[in-house]
Amino acid sequence: MAVQTEIKTYLNYIDGSWVGSVSKNVEPSINPANRNDIVGYVPRSTLEDLNAAVAAAKQAQKSWWKRSGIERGEYLYKAALLLEQRLEDIAETMTREMGKTLAEAKAETMRGVHILRYYAGEGARKIGDVIPSSDSGGLMFTTRVPLGVVGVISPWNFPVAIPIWKMAPALVYGNTVVLKPASETAVTAAKVIECFHEAGFPKGVVNMVCGSGSVIGQGIANHPDVDGVTFTGSNTVGKQVGRAAFERGAKYQLEMGGKNPVIVAKDADLDLAVEGTISGGLRSTGQKCTATSRVFIEREVYEPFKEKLLERVKQLKIGNGMDAETWMGPCASESQLNTVLSYIEKGKAEGAKLIYGGNRCTEGELANGFYVEPTIFEEVDLQMTIAREEIFGPVLVLIPVDSIEEAIELANDTEYGLSASIYTKNIGNILDFIKDIEAGLVKVNAETAGVEYQAPFGGMKQSSSHSREQGQAAIEFFTTIKTVFVKA
Numbered sequence: 001m002a003v004q005t006e007i008k009t010y011l012n013y014i015d016g017s018w019v020g021s022v023s024k025n026v027e028p029s030i031n032p033a034n035r036n037d038i039v040g041y042v043p044r045s046t047l048e049d050l051n052a053a054v055a056a057a058k059q060a061q062k063s064w065w066k067r068s069g070i071e072r073g074e075y076l077y078k079a080a081l082l083l084e085q086r087l088e089d090i091a092e093t094m095t096r097e098m099g100k101t102l103a104e105a106k107a108e109t110m111r112g113v114h115i116l117r118y119y120a121g122e123g124a125r126k127i128g129d130v131i132p133s134s135d136s137g138g139l140m141f142t143t144r145v146p147l148g149v150v151g152v153i154s155p156w157n158f159p160v161a162i163p164i165w166k167m168a169p170a171l172v173y174g175n176t177v178v179l180k181p182a183s184e185t186a187v188t189a190a191k192v193i194e195c196f197h198e199a200g201f202p203k204g205v206v207n208m209v210c211g212s213g214s215v216i217g218q219g220i221a222n223h224p225d226v227d228g229v230t231f232t233g234s235n236t237v238g239k240q241v242g243r244a245a246f247e248r249g250a251k252y253q254l255e256m257g258g259k260n261p262v263i264v265a266k267d268a269d270l271d272l273a274v275e276g277t278i279s280g281g282l283r284s285t286g287q288k289c290t291a292t293s294r295v296f297i298e299r300e301v302y303e304p305f306k307e308k309l310l311e312r313v314k315q316l317k318i319g320n321g322m323d324a325e326t327w328m329g330p331c332a333s334e335s336q337l338n339t340v341l342s343y344i345e346k347g348k349a350e351g352a353k354l355i356y357g358g359n360r361c362t363e364g365e366l367a368n369g370f371y372v373e374p375t376i377f378e379e380v381d382l383q384m385t386i387a388r389e390e391i392f393g394p395v396l397v398l399i400p401v402d403s404i405e406e407a408i409e410l411a412n413d414t415e416y417g418l419s420a421s422i423y424t425k426n427i428g429n430i431l432d433f434i435k436d437i438e439a440g441l442v443k444v445n446a447e448t449a450g451v452e453y454q455a456p457f458g459g460m461k462q463s464s465s466h467s468r469e470q471g472q473a474a475i476e477f478f479t480t481i482k483t484v485f486v487k488a
């Protein structure tokens with residue numbers, strides 16, 4: 001007899017309580033590995049719900065800021081411990097909700113724990129400098145104050161790490177927070193917020209409102225009582241959010257797309273370069289803003305690199321991320337799958353040569369999920385859509401080059417500038433690459449993806465609003481400097 005398990009409905013978190021939307025509407029969050037598996041129901045909230053959350057955050061902010069940074073940090077340490085204790089459950093929920101492998105989901109959840117501990121420690125670090133004054137009787141220094149209420153709009157591709165790397169610094173520097181998670185991963189977000197709830201944060205300091213981007217996301221960007229907005233997602237939406245915040249004089253930070261290159265020099269360790277290209281381009285099914293998508297290879301090693309790459313890609317096991325054998329899970333949603341398939345069709349239609357993959361996977365249980373094969377194109381003109389637009393799927397394009405100079409020039413021929421890497425042993429190549437590549441994250445003999453929480457992260461050109469997240473750089477967005485002059 002089939003066992004019927006009740007599907008849980010998750011709630012918004014407003015002013016320290018779990019509450020449903022006033023609309024009473026909910027939507028299912030489904031498993032991309034099996035469209036018949038509903039992970040949970042999440043609220044489809046209204047502006048009324050958002051207003052309540054923003055009002056709670058505004059009300060709580062002054063007393064939160066009155067506490068010392070060290071005290072605020074203590075709450076983050078508690079949340080970190082709870083997240084660590086629930087790592088298995090939260091990682092499993094993440095895999096079920098957005099498809100990445102359980103190993104990746106566990107690593108991401110642990111990354112969330114580290115980020116919380118890092119920013120907990122920030123509560124005890126300096127927030128200003130003493131600056132010599134021309135007046136010998138005066139004391140001049142800088143200090144920092146929070147923005148007030150911060151709106152966090154987060155995507156589905158890192159459903160634990162991204163909300164945490166935005167919320168943790170916001171909170172430790174004295175802001176209160178309203179999170180709007182991506183609907184695709186709102187159950188995972190609710191489980192993260194449960195850790196904040198049980199850590200005992202005062203009412204109203206942390207809030208979460210689930211719902212559509214156009215209502216709740218845009219509502220945050222427009223809200224007169226939201227003093228800062230931090231966003232990660234697509235360029236189109238990011239610019240909309242930035243414009244709305246700018247119009248009303250709020251501070252904003254946008255982390256958006258990439259079209260990240262890897263350069264393989266003729267002296268590269270080809271096995272290492274192949275591993276880095278596969279891991280950077282195809283892990284998480286290519287759904288990282290730092291994912292590798294364009295591979296520039298010096299002509300002398302083009303064929304051997306291609307052969308090794310094809311050999312390795314053939315070995316990758318596609319399947320449900322919960323299965324320990326799986327290397328690559330499904331796309332996170334049906335719409336994401338359709339986007340990827342339409343880019344593959346465009347690639348073929350515009351004349352690129354498909355040398356691997358290119359199809360939806362429909363064998364056996366895969367038919368119920370949103371699976372696509374890892375896909376590789378060659379004979380790609382740099383003006384083709386697949387060489388210019390962010391695909392956010394497991395699609396690589398191979399482009400031969402005659403020199404590292406040419407590779408860097410072509411790699412820079414994009415509106416994006418998030419991450420880039422080079423595989424080479426030549427110090428001259430390395431130094432030229434570091435100097436000339438237009439990317440905020442530059443890697444040498446390492447894959448384009450993978451961001452460490454203690455270092456600044458952000459892009460050049462259209463990949464970001466030119467600010468940086470994470471590490472100590474986060475203080476620049478989440479606080480404002482006051483210059484103080486004191487005379488007795």
Ligand SMILES: NC(=O)C1=CN([C@@H]2O[C@H](COP(=O)(O)OP(=O)(O)OC[C@H]3O[C@@H](n4cnc5c(N)ncnc54)[C@H](O)[C@@H]3O)[C@@H](O)[C@H]2O)C=CC1
Nearest residue numbers: 154155181182213214217218233234237256257289390392
């Ligand atoms: N840079 C990154 O890490 C990410 C990039 N993307 C890119 O975006 C493409 C589409 O993915 P989506 O999930 O649709 O991204 P999206 O940009 O629509 O969603 C990101 C977040 O913004 C919210 N949002 C949507 N419309 C909004 C609006 N009008 N105002 C304020 N917030 C809004 C969403 O609900 C979500 O929380 C992907 O194919 C990929 O190219 C998506 C997710 C993450």
Ligand SMILES: O=C(O)CCC(=O)C(=O)O
Nearest residue numbers: 287288289290449450451
């Ligand atoms: O590469 C990473 O670890 C982080 C990537 C990221 O921030 C993103 O995809 O949004």
